[in-house]
Amino acid sequence: MTLTLTPHKLSGSVTPPPSKSQSHRYLIAAALAGAGSVIHNLADSQDIQATRHCMSALLDAGKAWWPLFEVPKDMPPEELKACQARQERALQATGGDLPLLFCGESGSTLRFLIPVALALRGGARFWGEGRLMERPQKPYFDLFEEKGVYYRQRENILGVRGVLAPGEYRLPGDVSSQFITGLLYALPLLEDDSKIMLTTDLESRNYVDMTLEALAAFGVKADWLEDRALVVPGGQTYRPAEVAIEADWSQAGFWYAANGLGNEVDIKNMNPRSTQGDRRAAAYYEKLCQSGTVDLDVSQCPDLVPELAVHAALRAGQTTHIVNAARLRMKESDRLAAVREELCKLGARVTEGPDSLTIQGVDALTGGRVDSHNDHRIAMMLAVAATRCSGPVTLTGAESVRKSYPNFWEDYTALGGRTAREEDV
Ligand SMILES: O=C(O)C1=C[C@@H](OP(=O)(O)O)[C@@H](O)[C@H](O)C1
Numbered sequence: 308m309t310l311t312l313t314p315h316k317l318s319g320s321v322t323p324p325p326s327k328s329q330s331h332r333y334l335i336a337a338a339l340a341g342a343g344s345v346i347h348n349l350a351d352s353q354d355i356q357a358t359r360h361c362m363s364a365l366l367d368a369g370k371a372w373w374p375l376f377e378v379p380k381d382m383p384p385e386e387l388k389a390c391q392a393r394q395e396r397a398l399q400a401t402g403g404d405l406p407l408l409f410c411g412e413s414g415s416t417l418r419f420l421i422p423v424a425l426a427l428r429g430g431a432r433f434w435g436e437g438r439l440m441e442r443p444q445k446p447y448f449d450l451f452e453e454k455g456v457y458y459r460q461r462e463n464i465l466g467v468r469g470v471l472a473p474g475e476y477r478l479p480g481d482v483s484s485q486f487i488t489g490l491l492y493a494l495p496l497l498e499d500d501s502k503i504m505l506t507t508d509l510e511s512r513n514y515v516d517m518t519l520e521a522l523a524a525f526g527v528k529a530d531w532l533e534d535r536a537l538v539v540p541g542g543q544t545y546r547p548a549e550v551a552i553e554a555d556w557s558q559a560g561f562w563y564a565a566n567g568l569g570n571e572v573d574i575k576n577m578n579p580r581s582t583q584g585d586r587r588a589a590a591y592y593e594k595l596c597q598s599g600t601v602d603l604d605v606s607q608c609p610d611l612v613p614e615l616a617v618h619a620a621l622r623a624g625q626t627t628h629i630v631n632a633a634r635l636r637m638k639e640s641d642r643l644a645a646v647r648e649e650l651c652k653l654g655a656r657v658t659e660g661p662d663s664l665t666i667q668g669v670d671a672l673t674g675g676r677v678d679s680h681n682d683h684r685i686a687m688m689l690a691v692a693a694t695r696c697s698g699p700v701t702l703t704g705a706e707s708v709r710k711s712y713p714n715f716w717e718d719y720t721a722l723g724g725r726t727a728r729e730e731d732v
């Protein structure tokens with residue numbers, strides 16, 4: 308979908324959608340607990356739908372899902388046939404008898420459920436779209452080599468098969484915290500105790516703490532032993548619980564950024580004491596509202612980068628360094644490159660380092676044609692930028708917001724944002 312955004316000030320109030328990270332976590336725990344849980348305010352984004360689908364396919368083999376091959380409309384028939392044959396071969400080669408789980412583009416779904424599928428069903432095949440299957444899985448693959456778990460990736464399908472045995476799991480903490488979360492869900496189901504040992508410092512630590520909080524809510528124990536070690540007692544059962552999901556701090560960050568650009572958005576229903584690491588959005592916003600050079604360490608809150616960058620882009624005459632951001636290259640897009648490329652198209656001054664961005668604030672942005680890189684957070688960043696551009700912004704790939712904030716465009720227009728589909732212009 309292509310939208311033309313006509314610059315206009317935003318004002319009014321908004322409640323950001325339910326937290327994506329909490330929704331994944333409570334949904335998985337509730338499914339593992341069997342009937343009887345109540346989850347208030349569950350998100351309904353594409354990523355959460357993927358986790359819902361995967362859990363029901365894992366727990367109820369009768370609900371098998373078969374993929375629809377999405378192909379360009381104008382693909383010649385021979386090419387279409389060859390493409391379908393390749394997918395069929397990949398489906399067989401990755402374990403024809405294993406449950407097939409559709410993860411869409413959700414890294415959380417895939418990485419949380421790989422160990423869960425091993426523990427529950429001795430394995431599964433995971434179907435990914437977009438960039439998902441190019442995102443790193445090495446920490447799992449290294450563990451699987453060591454522990455004799457079989458894995459194979461063909462095309463966009465990853466098959467894993469084997470026994471997840473209790474014991475010591477050693478993995479790096481600086482690739483993605485999602486591997487640790489996945490193990491934390493599965494290891495309590497094994498007959499004996501396990502330990503997770505981190506071989507590097509942990510980035511995105513709050514996400515692991517959110518996992519521990521979710522496990523505790525469903526009666527499952529796991530805890531830090533020391534800075535780089537977690538203990539996970541075996542032989543546990545998930546118990547039904549009633550939980551409520553908070554508003555999402557990562558998404559609230561876009562509205563904070565909008566305010567930094569002179570809009571007047573009243574952001575409602577945020578929990579300032581949340582375990583969501585992205586509650587840093589409020590403190591980082593304060594820092595960016597002061598003058599002088601600002602350094603922002605995003606090792607614990609990678610998802611905030613696009614919104615911090617757009618706010619920084621308009622700190623006229625001031626410099627902002629966004630540092631410790633290497634893992635941003637492994638998200639739905641290479642987010643460091645995408646932020647630089649798209650903001651620069653609108654007249655921002657952004658340079659890229661291997662794990663950082665340096666932004667020299669300007670006093671105005673121009674309009675222009677920009678692209679989301681099929682990345683929800685880049686689309687939302689550009690929508691915020693458009694409120695302060697001197698001319699219209701035409702955004703391709705605007706539908707990518709469905710991954711985490713399906714009502715984003717409704718909220719944006721309710722606040723006074725002006726959008727028109729390109730064909731309507
Ligand atoms: O556990 C989670 O819910 C998430 C962890 C983070 O990933 P990394 O640990 O890979 O940084 C974050 O970027 C992602 O959007 C959600």
Ligand SMILES: C=C(OP(=O)(O)O)C(=O)O
Pocket residue numbers: 354412413414415416610638639684711
């Ligand atoms: C990277 C993200 O999510 P995931 O890793 O779950 O795909 C995100 O929401 O920005």
